[in-house]
Each structure stands twice: as structure tokens, then as C-alpha cells.
Amino acid sequence: MISLAGRDILHAWGKFVFTGFGLGLLIGVTLIMAGVYRGMVDDGKALLDNSGADLWVVQRDTLGPYAEPSSLNDDTYRTILAMPGVAQAANVTYLTMQVRKGEADVRTMVVGIAPGALGATPGWPPYLVAGRQITRGHYEAVVDIAAGFKLGDRIAIRRNLYLVVGLTRRMVSSSGDPMVFIPLKDAQEAQFLKDNDAIWQSRRRTEANPAFNRTGVPGLLESVLASQSTNSFVNAVLVRLKPGHAPDDVADSIRRWKRLTVYTRAQMEGILVGKLIATSAKQISMFLVILAVVSAAIVAFIIYTLTMDKIREIAVLKLIGTRNRTIAAMIMQQALALGVIGFVVGKITATFAAPLFPKYVLLIPTDSIAGFFAVLLICVLASLVAIRMALKVDPAEAIGG
Amino acid sequence: MSGKGIRIEGLRKRYGQGDTAVDALKDVNMVVEPGEVIGLIGPSGSGKSTLLKCLGAVIDPTAGRMTLGDETIYDNGWKVRDLRALRRDKIGFVFQAPYLIPFLDVTDNVALLPMLAGVANAESRQRAVALLTALDVQHRARAMPAQLSGGEQQRVAIARGLVNRPPVILADEPTAPLDSERAVVVIRILNEMARQFETAIIVVTHDEKIIPTFKRIYHIRDG
Structure with missing residues (x-):
């Protein structure tokens, strides 16, 4: 038996290809939306992977440092370093801000990393694609290549300029902003640095306060002013464990003895995926549902129209003894063919369009496979209306009268 | 009547x-x-199309008996089970307009019926080509219906x-859609085919120019 659907498609291939192309663009958008969500999750995981930490010690009762503000004294890491099972502990600061790039601004996450060495100190960018790691205590930066800086460029952060000495890749915040690594002290200053007028006014207020400006206590005012112009806080302490120690056990120990909040890798991933990007995920899910409904409506409309155009032929086919299931199969196969054309176009479109998006779009094979079967299911469901109409066609219509 | 024909x-x-009932x-x-x-x-409305639909097993008669060869099709409310296979x-069927399937070529338009009956594609096409040759349209065997003239389409039908x-x-x-010359040719072909294949052919027509070609004519008036 010949394929009636195949012959009809070949006969009207232009109509099918153009309709499939239009549907494919819609499917491409759907795949990209799924890729945006996967990219967000992957950004979150990359953030955790790149920190090189097994535990995150943060301000008590906060979801810091990525989902909520967190503030710890910068000497806390010393006591954590002394806890059993802790191999390394390092301060870290995170500050999302606009940094100047020529005349334009680039949204970045500025990361303050503690002095140390790659592999020995958590928080450092684990690999570079060009240049070197930070070797000086001030005014050097390693930048994610997505920020658009080159080696030798100077980045303005607050009032200071930083020389780009290294470039790295896939170092992004959970929002997909490229990271700029600078020395911890510089980052602490950047977080709290006020403008000159504000500093001057603050000093005047302190001098006017008799509690700090006592005539009988020389040096008190200078000490207070000095303390006000420095920042001794960090956002988190990154902890790397010794081999053989369970993260949960060490985390419990730090919680109990240091009265701080500690997150393991799994818990931090839960915060990033379950809380930080949960709303975005729901938003994207809604878009996916809408796009699926629109795709189904388009396929249903097209198949319905194509079937309406063949009413007389269907009546003739039924009159000459064609089985209902043969006619139903013809319509369903056409819907599936439309879906396959659409999916191929959509997949190609998504693959080529994904790198053009400003944020990371991750297209994974399982999403494509699931998408393919979803498209087929939608096409099958969408063809039911046309099949129902075709089966209602009276063979007597072919005779007329 | 022999083993073929219709009665x-x-x-x-x-x-x-009830009151709105119409006896067609x-x-x-x-x-x-x-x-x-x-x-x-x-004349129009006399019941020709209704009779054709009953004969074609498309609609069920209210009463009466219809026999195709030795096989009873309808008998006062009883009917054969698989009317689709019967058709x-x-x-x-040959319609006023050829109603060829536009997405199948001439050969496959003809071969489709045996294929639907389960005959192998190659054999179905052989049968189709043989008939197309008999009807002198074999040279259009690979053409699509839209590429044929009205007369060629009717021969394919x-x-x-x-x-x-x-x-x-x-x-x-x-x-109906043909000029006098082609209309006479079509009737001649139907006569030849009827003789060759021992087929009973019923032609519903208004066409004055072909009426004299029939040996027997049934008139139908108000059912």
C-alpha cells in the first residue's frame, strides 16, 4: 500500500516546508527557553564548582552569600581552620556591580579572593585561558572573558583602577554575570568605600561627638576614625575538607561550636536552584506551556485546513472503500511529518541562535529528545480534530445530488 | 440473470x-x-441520485431487495455487514467530475483500489497500466491529474x-463536463468495457446526445 500522506506531502511540499519552517521557529524558541533555564542552573553549578569549596560558612540564619547578604568578621576563618576535618578555609566577598569598560558599563560580580595560591586557597579561579593569576596584593584583576576585557586593560571599580592580568572562562554568578576576581582587601574596601564628601562629613560628626573626642584620652579619636575607614567584614568563608571527612559532620561541628550557618554543596545547590532561580524557572515553565499550546493550535489549524481542502477527495476515498483508519493514519502522518520538519528546523535554529544570547543557553540532548516526543504528542493531539472531521465525511458527498 | 449483474x-x-416524511x-x-x-x-429531484446512492451502498433503502450477482445486499432492513468492502x-464508481486524487499520479489513482483490497503494489500497478492501455491513456501514466485534459481525466476515472x-x-x-464528441467516446468506452469485463453499467444522465446510444433506458419520475 502506498503512503497517501507521503504522496500528499510530496505533492504540496512547499506548503508543508514553509509551515514546518514557521512551526520550527516556534519550536526553536521553545528549545531556547528550556536552554535558558538549563543555563541558569548550570551557571549556579559553575559558581559552586569554581569556588572550589566543600562548605560555605555564612552569617547565622542567612541564606548567604549568593541568595542573601551575609557578613562575617574576616578573622573567623582562623577559628574554622582549626576545626577537625578542615583542610583549608579562605575569606571571600561577592559584590554585584557595574564596572566601566571604556564608555560602557558591564554588569559583573566582583569577587574578593584571599591571598594564597591556586589549589591551596578556595575561591580562586581554577583555570585561566590567558595571562596569569593575581600575584600582587592590590590593583590586579582576573576577568571572565565574557566581560569583554583583554589582558592589559584597566577596569575601574569604585575609585580604583585594576590591571587585567588574567582571563578565565565560565566564571559567572548565578545570574550569569561574568566574574572579576580582585584581591580580598581591595574587594572589602570596594564594598564599603564612600565618596570623599561622605568620609569628610563622617569624620566631622565623630570629632563633634564628645564620647570619641575626649581631651584626656589622646589617640582615641584617631583610633575611632581609623576603624571607621576600614572594613573587616567578608561575605563567607569557603572551606575545603580533608580527605575522609564527611561534609555534613564537619558542617554540624562548625554550626555547634562556632554558632554560624554552614551549607554543604548539596544544600547550596538547593538554595541556588530551589530558591534563587525558582521564580525564573516558573516564569520559563509558563512560557513553555504557552508555546506548547500555541504550537498545538498552529498544527491543529494547519492540519485542519489541509484536511478541509481534501474533503471531496476524502469522500471519494471513503466511497471507493478506503478504511477509516487509513484516512486517519494519512492525517496523523501528515501532522507528525509537520512536527518532524518543525523539530528539525527548531533544533537547527536553537543550536545556531543559542550562542548569540547574552546569557548562557545550555541545550542538552535529553531536553531535545523530550522536546521531540512532546512535539510528536502535540501533533498527534492536534490532528484529532481534523481526523474527527474527516471521519464524519459522508461518502455520499462524492456522488452529489 | 447470470452470476453477475444487478437486480x-x-x-x-x-x-x-411522520408528516414531514418524503418518499424519494x-x-x-x-x-x-x-x-x-x-x-x-x-428530471431533477426525481430520485436518480437517491437510487444511485442506494445502488452504491452509500445509503440504506427503507425497504426492498437488492441483489448483486448471486449475493443479496439488502433485503427489507437486512444488509451485508461490510458495505465498505462491498463498495x-x-x-x-464514475462521477460527473472525475474526482481523481490530486496527489497521486494517474497509475496510482487507478492502482489505489486494488492496493486497498490488499493486492501487492506491483500487481496493482500492472492492472492499472493494462486498463490505461485499453483506454488509450497509457502515455499519461506518470502524469498528475492536474496535467490531464478533461477527457483524459474521465478515462482515468x-x-x-x-x-x-x-x-x-x-x-x-x-x-456532463465533456463536449459531444468526447461524450460519445466515453459512452463507447463504457460499452466496450461492459462487454469485455461482463460488467453491468448504470449511467445516470441528462445528456440528450448520449441517450440514443443506450439499448435500454429506465425513466424515473417522482421516485
Whole structure:
């Protein structure tokens, strides 16, 4: 038996290809939306992977440092370093801000990393694609290549300029902003640095306060002013464990003895995926549902129209003894063919369009496979209306009268 | 009547019920022998199409008996179980417009019926080409219906009606879209096919120019 659907498609291939192309663009958008969500999750995981930490010690009762503000004294890491099972502990600061790039601004996450060495100190960018790691205590930066800086460029952060000495890749915040690594002290200053007028006014207020400006206590005012112009806080302490120690056990120990909040890798991933990007995920899910409904409506409309155009032929086919299931199969196969054309176009479109998006779009094979079967299911469901109409066609219509 | 042909006795068809009921066919009797081409004529609304639909097993008669060869199709409310298979295997149709399937070429338009009956594609196409040759349209075997003239399309439609060697062919105004010359050719072809395949052919027509070509004519008036 010949394929009636195949012959009809070949006969009207232009109509099918153009309709499939239009549907494919819609499917491409759907795949990209799924890729945006996967990219967000992957950004979150990359953030955790790149920190090189097994535990995150943060301000008590906060979801810091990525989902909520967190503030710890910068000497806390010393006591954590002394806890059993802790191999390394390092301060870290995170500050999302606009940094100047020529005349334009680039949204970045500025990361303050503690002095140390790659592999020995958590928080450092684990690999570079060009240049070197930070070797000086001030005014050097390693930048994610997505920020658009080159080696030798100077980045303005607050009032200071930083020389780009290294470039790295896939170092992004959970929002997909490229990271700029600078020395911890510089980052602490950047977080709290006020403008000159504000500093001057603050000093005047302190001098006017008799509690700090006592005539009988020389040096008190200078000490207070000095303390006000420095920042001794960090956002988190990154902890790397010794081999053989369970993260949960060490985390419990730090919680109990240091009265701080500690997150393991799994818990931090839960915060990033379950809380930080949960709303975005729901938003994207809604878009996916809408796009699926629109795709189904388009396929249903097209198949319905194509079937309406063949009413007389269907009546003739039924009159000459064609089985209902043969006619139903013809319509369903056409819907599936439309879906396959659409999916191929959509997949190609998504693959080529994904790198053009400003944020990371991750297209994974399982999403494509699931998408393919979803498209087929939608096409099958969408063809039911046309099949129902075709089966209602009276063979007597072919005779007329 | 021999083992082929068609016979109807006391055929009635009523549409609607009660006061609104309309008797479209009233006690119609007809016999068409194998190899015979008969004309069925009558004014519009006389019941020709209704009779054709009953003969084509498309609608059920209200009463009466219809026999195709030795097989009873309808008998006062009883009917054969698989009317679809009956239409496919025992009845050929030729319509006023050819109604060829636009996405199949000429050969496959004709070969589709045996394929639907389960005959292998190659054999179905062989049968189709043989009929197309008999009808002198074999040179258009690979053409699409839209590429054919009206006369060629009607010949292909006749080939489709004959391809399963049905005992009866129902032709509904087969010459209406054709000029006189081609109309006579189509009737001549139907006569030749009827003789060659021992097929009973019923031609519903208004066409004055072909009416004299029938040896027997049934007139139908108000059912």
C-alpha cells in the first residue's frame, strides 16, 4: 500500500516546508527557553564548582552569600581552620556591580579572593585561558572573558583602577554575570568605600561627638576614625575538607561550636536552584506551556485546513472503500511529518541562535529528545480534530445530488 | 440473470418521519444484465441520485431487495455487514467530475483500489497500466491529474471504476463536463468495457446526445 500522506506531502511540499519552517521557529524558541533555564542552573553549578569549596560558612540564619547578604568578621576563618576535618578555609566577598569598560558599563560580580595560591586557597579561579593569576596584593584583576576585557586593560571599580592580568572562562554568578576576581582587601574596601564628601562629613560628626573626642584620652579619636575607614567584614568563608571527612559532620561541628550557618554543596545547590532561580524557572515553565499550546493550535489549524481542502477527495476515498483508519493514519502522518520538519528546523535554529544570547543557553540532548516526543504528542493531539472531521465525511458527498 | 449483474425489487427510500416524511423512491424495480449499459434518466429531484446512492451502498433503502450477482445486499432492513468492502470490491464508481486524487499520479489513482483490497503494489500497478492501455491513456501514466485534459481525466476515472473488475459500475453524469464528441467516446468506452469485463453499467444522465446510444433506458419520475 502506498503512503497517501507521503504522496500528499510530496505533492504540496512547499506548503508543508514553509509551515514546518514557521512551526520550527516556534519550536526553536521553545528549545531556547528550556536552554535558558538549563543555563541558569548550570551557571549556579559553575559558581559552586569554581569556588572550589566543600562548605560555605555564612552569617547565622542567612541564606548567604549568593541568595542573601551575609557578613562575617574576616578573622573567623582562623577559628574554622582549626576545626577537625578542615583542610583549608579562605575569606571571600561577592559584590554585584557595574564596572566601566571604556564608555560602557558591564554588569559583573566582583569577587574578593584571599591571598594564597591556586589549589591551596578556595575561591580562586581554577583555570585561566590567558595571562596569569593575581600575584600582587592590590590593583590586579582576573576577568571572565565574557566581560569583554583583554589582558592589559584597566577596569575601574569604585575609585580604583585594576590591571587585567588574567582571563578565565565560565566564571559567572548565578545570574550569569561574568566574574572579576580582585584581591580580598581591595574587594572589602570596594564594598564599603564612600565618596570623599561622605568620609569628610563622617569624620566631622565623630570629632563633634564628645564620647570619641575626649581631651584626656589622646589617640582615641584617631583610633575611632581609623576603624571607621576600614572594613573587616567578608561575605563567607569557603572551606575545603580533608580527605575522609564527611561534609555534613564537619558542617554540624562548625554550626555547634562556632554558632554560624554552614551549607554543604548539596544544600547550596538547593538554595541556588530551589530558591534563587525558582521564580525564573516558573516564569520559563509558563512560557513553555504557552508555546506548547500555541504550537498545538498552529498544527491543529494547519492540519485542519489541509484536511478541509481534501474533503471531496476524502469522500471519494471513503466511497471507493478506503478504511477509516487509513484516512486517519494519512492525517496523523501528515501532522507528525509537520512536527518532524518543525523539530528539525527548531533544533537547527536553537543550536545556531543559542550562542548569540547574552546569557548562557545550555541545550542538552535529553531536553531535545523530550522536546521531540512532546512535539510528536502535540501533533498527534492536534490532528484529532481534523481526523474527527474527516471521519464524519459522508461518502455520499462524492456522488452529489 | 447470470452470476453477475444487478437486480432490485420493490426498492423504497423514505427520508424523515411522520408528516414531514418524503418518499424519494417508491417500489423501484430494475434488472441490469452483465455486459449491459443502461441509461437512467429523469428530471431533477426525481430520485436518480437517491437510487444511485442506494445502488452504491452509500445509503440504506427503507425497504426492498437488492441483489448483486448471486449475493443479496439488502433485503427489507437486512444488509451485508461490510458495505465498505462491498463498495471497494463489487461496485465501481464514475462521477460527473472525475474526482481523481490530486496527489497521486494517474497509475496510482487507478492502482489505489486494488492496493486497498490488499493486492501487492506491483500487481496493482500492472492492472492499472493494462486498463490505461485499453483506454488509450497509457502515455499519461506518470502524469498528475492536474496535467490531464478533461477527457483524459474521465478515462482515468473509468479505469479506476473498472480496475477491481466489479460486477457493476455506477456512472453519475459521466459525460456532463465533456463536449459531444468526447461524450460519445466515453459512452463507447463504457460499452466496450461492459462487454469485455461482463460488467453491468448504470449511467445516470441528462445528456440528450448520449441517450440514443443506450439499448435500454429506465425513466424515473417522482421516485
